[in-house]
Amino acid sequence: MDILGYLLDAMTPFNLMLALVGVILGTIIGALPGLSATMAVAVLVPFTFTMDPAGGLIALGAIYTGAIYGGAYAAILVNTPGTPSAIATTFDGFPMAKRGDGGLAISLATLASVAGGIVGALALLMLAPPLARVALAFSPTEYFWLAMFGLTLIAALSVGNTVKGLIGACIGLFLSMVGVAVVGGDVRYTMDMQRFLAGVDLTSAIIGLYCVPVILDLVASPDPHLSPSATGGLRVMEGARHALSRWGNLLRSSVIGTVIGILPGAGGSIAGLVSYSEARRTAKRPETFGKGNPDGVIATEAANNATVGGGFIPTLVLGIPGTPPDAIIMGALLVQGIKIGPTLFTTDGNVVYTFIWGLLIATLLMLPVGLLIGRYAYGFIIKVPKTLLAPTVALLTIIGAFAIHSNVEDAQLMVGLGVIAWVLNRYGFQPSPIVLGLVLGSIAEQGFVQTYLIGNATGRLPEMFFSRPISIGIIIAALVTLLFPIWADWKAKRRAQMAEPVADEGTTIAPEIKTRDLPSIGFAVAFIALSAVIWTGASGMSMLGSVFPKTIGAALAVFSGLLIIQHLRRPAAAPKPRQRDAGANRRISLGAVMLAWVFVMPLVGFLVTSLAAFAAIMGIADYDRPPLRRWLIWGLTGLLICSGFWWLMANVLLLRMPAGLLF
Amino acid sequence: MHYFHYTPNAIFVTKDSEYQTLGDLLDYAKANPGMVTFAGSGSNSANNLAAVQLNAAADVITTYVPFSGTGPSITAILGGQTTAGFNYATSGVAQGDALRMLAVAAEERMPAFPDVPTFKELGFDIVGGAYRGVAVPASASEETRQAVSDIVAKINAQPGFIEKMESGGFVLTDIGYDKMDAFVAERVEEYTAGAKALGIIK
Numbered sequence: 068m069d070i071l072g073y074l075l076d077a078m079t080p081f082n083l084m085l086a087l088v089g090v091i092l093g094t095i096i097g098a099l100p101g102l103s104a105t106m107a108v109a110v111l112v113p114f115t116f117t118m119d120p121a122g123g124l125i126a127l128g129a130i131y132t133g134a135i136y137g138g139a140y141a142a143i144l145v146n147t148p149g150t151p152s153a154i155a156t157t158f159d160g161f162p163m164a165k166r167g168d169g170g171l172a173i174s175l176a177t178l179a180s181v182a183g184g185i186v187g188a189l190a191l192l193m194l195a196p197p198l199a200r201v202a203l204a205f206s207p208t209e210y211f212w213l214a215m216f217g218l219t220l221i222a223a224l225s226v227g228n229t230v231k232g233l234i235g236a237c238i239g240l241f242l243s244m245v246g247v248a249v250v251g252g253d254v255r256y257t258m259d260m261q262r263f264l265a266g267v268d269l270t271s272a273i274i275g276l277y278c279v280p281v282i283l284d285l286v287a288s289p290d291p292h293l294s295p296s297a298t299g300g301l302r303v304m305e306g307a308r309h310a311l312s313r314w315g316n317l318l319r320s321s322v323i324g325t326v327i328g329i330l331p332g333a334g335g336s337i338a339g340l341v342s343y344s345e346a347r348r349t350a351k352r353p354e355t356f357g358k359g360n361p362d363g364v365i366a367t368e369a370a371n372n373a374t375v376g377g378g379f380i381p382t383l384v385l386g387i388p389g390t391p392p393d394a395i396i397m398g399a400l401l402v403q404g405i406k407i408g409p410t411l412f413t414t415d416g417n418v419v420y421t422f423i424w425g426l427l428i429a430t431l432l433m434l435p436v437g438l439l440i441g442r443y444a445y446g447f448i449i450k451v452p453k454t455l456l457a458p459t460v461a462l463l464t465i466i467g468a469f470a471i472h473s474n475v476e477d478a479q480l481m482v483g484l485g486v487i488a489w490v491l492n493r494y495g496f497q498p499s500p501i502v503l504g505l506v507l508g509s510i511a512e513q514g515f516v517q518t519y520l521i522g523n524a525t526g527r528l529p530e531m532f533f534s535r536p537i538s539i540g541i542i543i544a545a546l547v548t549l550l551f552p553i554w555a556d557w558k559a560k561r562r563a564q565m566a567e568p569v570a571d572e573g574t575t576i577a578p579e580i581k582t583r584d585l586p587s588i589g590f591a592v593a594f595i596a597l598s599a600v601i602w603t604g605a606s607g608m609s610m611l612g613s614v615f616p617k618t619i620g621a622a623l624a625v626f627s628g629l630l631i632i633q634h635l636r637r638p639a640a641a642p643k644p645r646q647r648d649a650g651a652n653r654r655i656s657l658g659a660v661m662l663a664w665v666f667v668m669p670l671v672g673f674l675v676t677s678l679a680a681f682a683a684i685m686g687i688a689d690y691d692r693p694p695l696r697r698w699l700i701w702g703l704t705g706l707l708i709c710s711g712f713w714w715l716m717a718n719v720l721l722l723r724m725p726a727g728l729l730f
Numbered sequence: 731m732h733y734f735h736y737t738p739n740a741i742f743v744t745k746d747s748e749y750q751t752l753g754d755l756l757d758y759a760k761a762n763p764g765m766v767t768f769a770g771s772g773s774n775s776a777n778n779l780a781a782v783q784l785n786a787a788a789d790v791i792t793t794y795v796p797f798s799g800t801g802p803s804i805t806a807i808l809g810g811q812t813t814a815g816f817n818y819a820t821s822g823v824a825q826g827d828a829l830r831m832l833a834v835a836a837e838e839r840m841p842a843f844p845d846v847p848t849f850k851e852l853g854f855d856i857v858g859g860a861y862r863g864v865a866v867p868a869s870a871s872e873e874t875r876q877a878v879s880d881i882v883a884k885i886n887a888q889p890g891f892i893e894k895m896e897s898g899g900f901v902l903t904d905i906g907y908d909k910m911d912a913f914v915a916e917r918v919e920e921y922t923a924g925a926k927a928l929g930i931i932k
Contacts, residue, residue: 083786205805205809206806207811208810209794249772249796250773250796251773252773252774252775252928252930331801332802372912381805385804385825385828386824387801387802389802401911406823407824410826516796517795520793520795521793521795521811523793524766524767525765540735609929610775611796
């Protein structure tokens, strides 16, 4: 076995150290929202030029896999995916942390990430050439149906509130259309502002949609951010027992992640969503998903780390990067003088196999590294007082949104979307369908239009859409996911009826009556207006560019109309006494401070505005009225945090910081 | 300040494709208007422009299918999702024998592909691709502009560098600061015509 021989090459002390340092750096970078795997890899590529090719690759692969894993921390602890791959981790991870099981969630995420990473890396090691064919077998049609499959998850995420979930998805799909269209080349819905030409940045939108509402709620009440855990610590043994008892879920999610990783352009976020929805469908009690079911965390984290190994398969075998970090790593290989492509495994087998072993070792190192970092991260979030936690998290969201393109406009968009998301969420429009629409929109649109073009040109449009074997498989999976919650609901009701065969009139427990909700009708009217704007905006576009906007606009109008009818048919609610939410003032001032922060920053400078905003949010978030001495300590800590991050960004990441008048 | 190279547009088919030459492909396209599909990177891009230019020059109707980048469009060609692809010559280097290059939009045959004819040889006046150069802010002084141009020209003239780039599928150009205005004027003319054909300018 030649392959095993390369294991020894990978185990040199220097390579082991690279793997360890890479995993640590990657995990920390991934845990900070906005600092993504792509960025981590890009920043560190130049350092690898002086190393030998295999060592450099091991370092980059370790950073990549660590960053994908690190995304889980932020998802679990502050409901913000540290990387887009961890979107579905928030669904159950954050509810677990809220009720005091955050340590367990981190342990499970760590174990699942390691398991998924190993499956992905083993597939890369042993099956890369045959598996690369999967990438070729996927036509635009399959990408379209895959995106549709992802969207069916909305039905499961918004049980009992499906119409609002669908409206949210339409809004997300609309946001995904902003900017220059890949198909058709139209400039869409930019309101003639240059900032929207490149579209709505996914990462900053996710940070805004998920994290800003959390900060707003954080300051609104004196309750601790997360319930303190009963036992403390990460409960590693309990996590290990639970993860092992779910080996089927682990394996299925890892395989899904590997296969989706192979598809260029799909990536970790879709892998996480698909395996989450599969885990939910096969679960005994699917209704517990989204409320803190550990299996949701296992499924997502196993899948997204499996995409790392999976993504390297087309990169190394076909020379086609599976994910954006792969593209950068491919560039690094080219600089090293290694020619990527079909012949790589034979001509440079020593480099490739040494690298794959190194990736495997790095994945295993994630276990101790992750549990150690996780322990401190969890302890920090639990113990740190709210007065410091709220401004620190707010600072991280702004840094994250800014750092993606060194662009303040992304941070402005992030805060703006976040405030809107909080308002919408209050009236039952959850952020997850919006994010799903935003993530899947461009894939769905490109797949649809490409299929349409090819099918129309060759005169077999219906066959293209409905009679390719892989497509049929995905369609069936999508239908099952879509109909399953309805079926499960019906079965539960039936079971309840069987249990109480004859219920006397008057003794039946009245179901919770849904009453008419005027704000919802108001939102629906506003959305109908938005759909009119989408339609009129689409009229000037090319045929290719306008298909999708018109469809989404029509769908948005239909769902909004449904919502209005639904609410008009409900009984009017008894007028509630108007009372001001106790935390409302704090929420409003926090929102105002964050908006001011991002809009004043380019004028005055990053550090000054951040210090001022940090101090203001400390005041807003404080409930304890501590003595002056403690204020001084907290203030000093805030000063250190702000200037520390500023220094890190300006001097280590070499970002162009907004300087403005001061600094 | 300096355009230092370009990656010429090129037509690719898979190694198993029935089309051996550009002539074969165009004969089929003539007989079956619209049936030939080209995968390429993006709408209104260099690939898209070349496909439109070919339609006009060869008097055929083909269908251009835009993808989100070169990676996905090469995947589509390799997987047989489209008849052929309009991509850049660099993909021919990366894919080796997996793809067959039918014609390339360079002035002369490329050292990396001595057997691939240019469009010009085949009677179509199509030359172009993705041009790459360096720019400076408008506030830069004349000296800075010239200095930047000179540095890039110097790098571009190193024999080792030339060898590396040419074997990678790039065509080196030496359009310095002094030749820039004329070059840009030519491109503006060509692209304006292309933009009209693509329907961007009405």
